[in-house]
Amino acid sequence: MNYHNITKEDMLNGEGLRVVLWVAGCNHHCKNCQNPETWDENGGIPFDEEAENELFEALDKSYISGITFSGGDPLFPNNRSEVFRLIKKHREKFPNKNIWLYTGYLWEAINNLEGIEDIDVIAEGEFIDELKDNNIHWVGSSNQRVINVKESLKKGEVVLI
């Protein structure tokens, strides 16, 4: 997996102060996407051991609420195994922090992926320019949903945060 950036005190991509991993690779190609440079899965640089150490060191701060996976799309098919490995590692190392993930896939297409239950919040759906709304919290267009994963899995229906 390649990535573009690790931001370490981010307030715009989930609740609290967060570490955000911006991965490479997205096949949704939404019109007026803010990060088209992240579409190419070979863009950016390899997410190697050094990057992983940097990520987990940044997370190991008491004031950090948790990790957010963004991109690109963390659930781009070739990113999934690596992202779910990192999710599992985060869950084990920091059981009191939370995990957010942004994806262009709809909840219905991803809610049975192995390991999805370890994520706390999924902001999902493609960005639709015609539905752009700057007043919605955490997402860019009104079709996108910010989903409480554990409650949604428990109830068998979408529960928003």
Ligand code: SF4
């Ligand atoms: S899913 Fe996100 S990163 Fe991918 S094209 Fe759409 S807005 Fe851009």
